[in-house]
Amino acid sequence: xxxxxxxxxxxxxxxxxxxxxxxxxxxxxxxxxxxxxxxxxxxxxxxxxxxxxxxxxxxxxxxxxxxxxxxxxxxxxxxxxxxxxxxxxxxxxxxxxxxxxxxxxxxxxxxxxxxxxxxxxxxxxxxxxxxxxxxxxxxxxxxxxxxxxxxxxxxxxxxxxxxxxxxxxxxxxxxxxxxxxxxxxxxxxxxxxxxxxxxxxxxxxxxxxxxxxxxxxxxxxxxxxxxxxxxxxxxxxxxxxxxxxxxxxxxxxxxxxxxxxxxxxxxxxxxxxxxxxxxxxxxxxxxxxxxxxxxxxxxxxxxxxxxxxxxxxxxxxxxxxxxxxxxxxxxxxxxxxxxxxxxxxxxxxxxxxxxxxxxxxxxxxxxxxxxxxxxxxxxxxxxxxxxxxxxxxxxxxxxxxxxxxxxxxxxxxxxx
Amino acid sequence: xxxxxxxxxxxxxxxxxxxxxxxxxxxxxxxxxxxxxxxxxxxxxxxxxxxxxxxxxxxxxxxxxxxxxxxxxxxxxxxxxxxxxxxxxxxxxxxxxxxxxxxxxxxxxxxxxxxxxxxxxxxxxxxxxxxxxxxxxxxxxxxxxxxxxxxxxxxxxxxxxxxxxxxxxxxxxxxxxxxxxxxxxxxxxxxxxxxxxxxxxxxxxxxxxxxxxxxxxxxxxxxxxxxxxxxxxxxxxxxxxxxxxxxxxxxxxxxxxxxxxxxxxxxxxxxxxxxxxxxxxxxxxxxxxxxxxxxxxxxxxxxxxxxxxxxxxxxxxxxxxxxxxxxxxxxxxxxxxxxxxxxxxxxxxxxxxxxxxxxxxxxxxxxxxxxxxxxxxxxxxxxxxxxxxxxxxxxxxxxxxxxxxxxxxxxxxxxx
Numbered sequence: 001x002x003x004x005x006x007x008x009x010x011x012x013x014x015x016x017x018x019x020x021x022x023x024x025x026x027x028x029x030x031x032x033x034x035x036x037x038x039x040x041x042x043x044x045x046x047x048x049x050x051x052x053x054x055x056x057x058x059x060x061x062x063x064x065x066x067x068x069x070x071x072x073x074x075x076x077x078x079x080x081x082x083x084x085x086x087x088x089x090x091x092x093x094x095x096x097x098x099x100x101x102x103x104x105x106x107x108x109x110x111x112x113x114x115x116x117x118x119x120x121x122x123x124x125x126x127x128x129x130x131x132x133x134x135x136x137x138x139x140x141x142x143x144x145x146x147x148x149x150x151x152x153x154x155x156x157x158x159x160x161x162x163x164x165x166x167x168x169x170x171x172x173x174x175x176x177x178x179x180x181x182x183x184x185x186x187x188x189x190x191x192x193x194x195x196x197x198x199x200x201x202x203x204x205x206x207x208x209x210x211x212x213x214x215x216x217x218x219x220x221x222x223x224x225x226x227x228x229x230x231x232x233x234x235x236x237x238x239x240x241x242x243x244x245x246x247x248x249x250x251x252x253x254x255x256x257x258x259x260x261x262x263x264x265x266x267x268x269x270x271x272x273x274x275x276x277x278x279x280x281x282x283x284x285x286x287x288x289x290x291x292x293x294x295x296x297x298x299x300x301x302x303x304x305x306x307x308x309x310x311x312x313x314x315x316x317x318x319x320x321x322x323x324x325x326x327x328x329x330x331x332x333x334x335x336x337x338x339x340x341x342x343x344x345x346x347x348x349x350x351x352x353x354x355x356x357x358x359x360x361x362x363x364x365x366x367x368x369x370x371x372x373x374x375x376x377x378x379x380x381x382x383x384x385x386x387x388x389x390x391x392x393x394x395x396x397x398x399x400x401x402x403x404x405x406x407x408x409x410x411x412x413x414x415x416x
Numbered sequence: 417x418x419x420x421x422x423x424x425x426x427x428x429x430x431x432x433x434x435x436x437x438x439x440x441x442x443x444x445x446x447x448x449x450x451x452x453x454x455x456x457x458x459x460x461x462x463x464x465x466x467x468x469x470x471x472x473x474x475x476x477x478x479x480x481x482x483x484x485x486x487x488x489x490x491x492x493x494x495x496x497x498x499x500x501x502x503x504x505x506x507x508x509x510x511x512x513x514x515x516x517x518x519x520x521x522x523x524x525x526x527x528x529x530x531x532x533x534x535x536x537x538x539x540x541x542x543x544x545x546x547x548x549x550x551x552x553x554x555x556x557x558x559x560x561x562x563x564x565x566x567x568x569x570x571x572x573x574x575x576x577x578x579x580x581x582x583x584x585x586x587x588x589x590x591x592x593x594x595x596x597x598x599x600x601x602x603x604x605x606x607x608x609x610x611x612x613x614x615x616x617x618x619x620x621x622x623x624x625x626x627x628x629x630x631x632x633x634x635x636x637x638x639x640x641x642x643x644x645x646x647x648x649x650x651x652x653x654x655x656x657x658x659x660x661x662x663x664x665x666x667x668x669x670x671x672x673x674x675x676x677x678x679x680x681x682x683x684x685x686x687x688x689x690x691x692x693x694x695x696x697x698x699x700x701x702x703x704x705x706x707x708x709x710x711x712x713x714x715x716x717x718x719x720x721x722x723x724x725x726x727x728x729x730x731x732x733x734x735x736x737x738x739x740x741x742x743x744x745x746x747x748x749x750x751x752x753x754x755x756x757x758x759x760x761x762x763x764x765x766x767x768x769x770x771x772x773x774x775x776x777x778x779x780x781x782x783x784x785x786x787x788x789x790x791x792x793x794x795x796x797x798x799x800x801x802x803x804x805x806x807x808x809x810x811x812x813x814x815x816x817x818x819x820x821x822x823x824x825x826x827x828x829x830x831x832x
Contacts, residue, residue: 129552141720142442284718286708297701
């Protein structure tokens with residue numbers, strides 16, 4: 001029933017070698033890696049020279065290769081390779097979330113037009129089968145929300161700051177020493193990686209194609225020991241959590257920000273490099289999935305699972321997108337957050353309403369209150385540049401107009 | 417791409433009505449329920465009379481009905497209905513774990529011979545997509561272990577005994593009042609339900625068809641307040657956990673027993689009626705899935721997910737079973753357990769080795785040590801009849817011959 005596939009592999013770093021190992025140690029399934037395209041000509045390789053090529057066309061133009069597995073770093077070069085492969089009628093497996101989140105609509109179109117399959121389970125949350133579960137299990141159910149911890153690097157850093165009272169800088173260094181964080185950790189610590197995954201998941205969970213540039217990602221680079229102390233004293237952990245939330249009027253909000261997590265939340269115990277995803281369905285209730293978010297073998301296993309699915313003719317059906325009554329994306333929502341600032345200018349710049357807590361001392365000031373997401377998007381650079389820190393205190397997201405109605409109503413009450 | 421299905425439904429109780437509700441409230445997917453076969457002629461129904469029939473043949477002999485959804489209680493009558501439906505070329509969706517666990521081999525054969533699809537995601541762990549994940553995601557990976565909490569009723573009872581210090585009897589009564597436990601709770605509290613699910617999961621995780629009669633299930637009916645106190649003092653919770661464990665020599669052990677769970681285990685926070693499953697893969701590491709284990713809508717949603725899969729031509733491939741190098745089932749293993757007994761006769765009857773703890777007082781005696789599973793199987797009735805309680809203190813399962821080697825080695829050491 002299944003077909004033996006000939007694979008052309010792009011990239012032979014951590015995940016590529018993981019795939020090679022997993023493939024050679026899996027029983028009952030054999031796909032041949034016909035060729036591996038790499039860039040660096042001097043690096044020693046664990047496979048024979050005859051497998052290696054430095055010319056991408058040697059794979060793309062080879063009619064015997066039916067599957068391209070793309071595992072390189074460079075998202076733009078990856079887009080070029082993946083588009084060419086799809087146009088030439090080859091199926092593609094990729095783990096590249098930046099590629100996907102940046103070119104989601106074009107890639108969707110290309111795989112439809114060329115009637116080939118593009119699979120990318122390894123792109124979101126490592127070894128957790130989240131895309132497959134959304135595609136195949138939650139495909140007919142209206143979902144309320146998908147949230148979780150999608151990035152292992154930041155979760156490792158945040159775990160260490162809380163559990164071992166490490167400073168952000170020390171925790172980052174430890175993550176780099178352990179190989180969890182890259183030498184340039186921007187993508188992870190500024191929340192880009194988690195955002196890319198949220199954008200991919202929003203397509204399969206809500207049928208939504210969003211431009212990743214329009215999605216807010218606030219990261220953890222400005223985390224200060226005062227923030228850690230605040231969270232610890234209240235018994236919270238700090239996690240970087242993407243939230244994809246259905247709202248009234250067929251609207252969906254998507255963003256990534258740090259969040260204080262209470263003990264009874266599923267995510268409270270998702271520590272170190274692990275990822276966790278909570279899927280809330282209208283009927284099935286709350287589902288929680290946890291697994292290793294990164295690593296050579298777990299990601300390799302996820303890639304292999306896609307290759308295996310290809311050998312059985314599998315293709316995402318994008319059922320929620322195809323249904324054509326997908327909701328629309330909005331940033332015009334209000335969230336409740338903790339905001340550590342430096343001086344009153346900051347408070348004038350970043351405007352919080354309904355302030356429920358305010359603390360000032362010589363060198364530590366914060367408020368807890370409500371803020372509009374569009375306002376945070378407009379001021380993202382200001383927050384980063386001035387080392388301010390924002391963390392959700394509540395996971396509730398409300399449409400701004402609901403909030404303004406509430407305010408008007410309040411004012412009326414006051415005027416009587 | 418997808419086909420509109422005509423459904424013949426058997427049973428219109430809790431899950432049947434849940435399915436009806438979920439089906440009528442799902443966007444973008446319509447399958448028609450053409451007929452509902454029920455037994456009780458006097459019970460009022462929430463659907464029009466024209467949909468109801470009391471004659472199973474009105475569904476089974478109707479060539480327009482392409483899917484039978486079987487949701488009745490009686491496993492033997494269900495087997496008759498499902499077999500007939502498969503033989504008549506109809507696809508079948510069922511949530512009946514007893515039916516499946518008791519007739520797994522015949523049902524596997526029938527759906528192969530008649531080239532139809534038999535799906536049963538709702539049979540194991542409610543709304544957790546465990547079978548689909550094993551079939552489609554872990555299909556090529558060698559798994560080390562699958563364990564978890566598969567039964568919501570016992571988990572509800574056990575949660576209440578620990579959290580609210582209720583006695584077993586009171587907790588059971590509360591579960592019955594809340595509708596989680598049936599008036600005859602034997603299947604749940606004696607661990608049969610969890611065992612049926614373990615048997616189904618063993619097929620998809622390890623390619624193993626086991627006779628459910630050969631699998632040990634020790635339940636929680638003999639739980640005493642002393643056992644609860646012992647666990648609480650040590651900071652453990654007690655959970656009823658099926659364990660499906662790969663061992664050396666291509667052997668797999670399967671059994672269900674109470675277990676003391678420490679705080680850092682994933683299952684520690686799976687409380688009340690929730691279920692949790694831990695899948696340990698050779699490469700993907702530990703995956704954890706949690707969701708609602710029971711209930712009308714979650715189970716209805718799981719059934720609907722199978723119906724939707726059918727509309728896209730989905731069929732389990734039983735890849736691990738088909739690979740033909742499935743491991744073999746064994747009960748000749750040693751586990752480490754806590755054993756509360758009444759008198760020395762009990763200790764002579766149930767033989768524990770390598771006793772690491774022993775406690776006796778006027779009315780409470782226990783040992784902690786090692787015991788062979790075959791020995792517990794032979795003495796299951798004795799344990800139940802004499803109100804003795806057994807709980808795993810460790811989740812490690814070892815082949816008996818490994819243990820005996822160890823003992824010999826130890827003796828040699830001693831003799832020098």
